[in-house]
Amino acid sequence: MYTLGIDIGSTTSKCIILKDGTEIAGKSIVVAGTGTDGPHLALEEVLKDAGLTRDDIACTIATGYGRKLFEEAEGEVSELSCHARGVHFVFPDVHTVIDIGGQDAKVLSLNEKGRMMNFVMNDKCAAGTGRFLDVMANILKLDISQLEVEAAKSENPASISSTCTVFAESEVISQLAAGTNLPDLVAGICQSVATRVASLVRRAGVREKVCMSGGVARNAGVRNAMAKELGVEIAYNDMAQLMGALGASLYAYDKIKSGENTAQ
Structure with missing residues (x-):
């Protein structure tokens, strides 16, 4: 069947x-x-x-x-x-799911049987979503798939402090003009997404094992930044x-x- x-x-x-x-x-x-x-x-x-x-x-x-x-x-x-x-x-052993899609981010808390017990969602702002990464990739003239490659080269990630996509766009352009190298800028962008979403995870409660799902989960730069931000290992599967x-x-x-x- x-x-x-x-x-x-x-x-x-x-x-x-x-x-x-x-x-x-x-x-x-x-x-x-x-x-x-x-x-x-x-x-x-x-x-x-x-x-x-x-x-x-x-x-x-x-x-x-x-x-x-x-x-x-x-x-x-x-x-x-x-x-x-x-x-x-x-x-089967995951208790916290971080799902970052094109327009929103969701954090799900699961019980031992995989039933959803709680969730926290951000669908009001593009920061911390796939749309944010798309905008940043366009500014940098990169394909979205290139972001994790560039982030892996970074030794000193740039700080992206703006919490709004529009302001963050201006900040990235300013940093480019100031000579910030591309890998550090991309790593900073990935870190920015992780920081935004990590606040949702903490509201829902971090229960290991933790995994990421959704399209953004394919970006190792974001996954690695998320693991560092939360201090836990992030499980990943190609089926994300x-x-x-x-x-x-x-x-x-x-x-x-x-x-x-x-x-x-």
């Missing part, structure tokens, strides 16, 4: 197909989110990756910002619940950006097995 989870975010659409609720049969990531054709492109790609057709899928569950707009799903589940479920599937879609696919499997409505 195959189930599909689709996570429609603000900037990216992600899909996971599971076989019998245990084996990943296909996955896709398309850099186009809610309000675009990204969700349908992601659906096409995941089916192609799995070698399946739409008729092979027993149930589809949608999550993320655009979940209510995706009419091809049989149900929807909040991204908070899906990230908790997906992370627990990959890391797909945790929400994975959780949605698991909920789809539950829906078929139990016959119950999983909408939340």
Whole structure:
């Protein structure tokens, strides 16, 4: 039996197909989110990756910002619940999840069974999100994937003190003009994101084991800065950006097995 989870975010659409609720049969990531054709492109790609057709899928569950707009799903589940479920599937011993997406940052506290007990969220400001990194990469004329490479070269990270993306943009431009070298500036930007999000983590409570999910988790510069800021090891898996879609696919499997409505 195959189930599909689709996570429609603000900037990216992600899909996971599971076989019998245990084996990943296909996955896709398309850099186009809610309000675009990204969700349908992601659906096409995941089916192609799995070698399946739409008729092979027993149930589809949608999550993320655009979940209510995706009419091809049989149900929807909040991204908070899906990230908790997906992370627990990959890391059964994780108790704190730091999820940094394109437009927000969330911190989830999980119990021993992977159930979400508490969460803290920042969706009011771009600082501490993927959008912040995108803006900074554009200023520095770098691809977003180059940030972690440059940050690794730094010996003296620059201080980015502004708490607003607009002011931080001006600060970075000023530091460039003052001759701050690129690796130190990039490391400072990664540290800035870690500092902002670490304050959310402390509000939720740091319970080890800690992991990062979401697109920003792929940036080792941010992960390393976060580990240093919190004083804990940060668990990471290449599936980080797909945790929400994975959780949605698991909920789809539950829906078929139990016959119950999983909408939340």
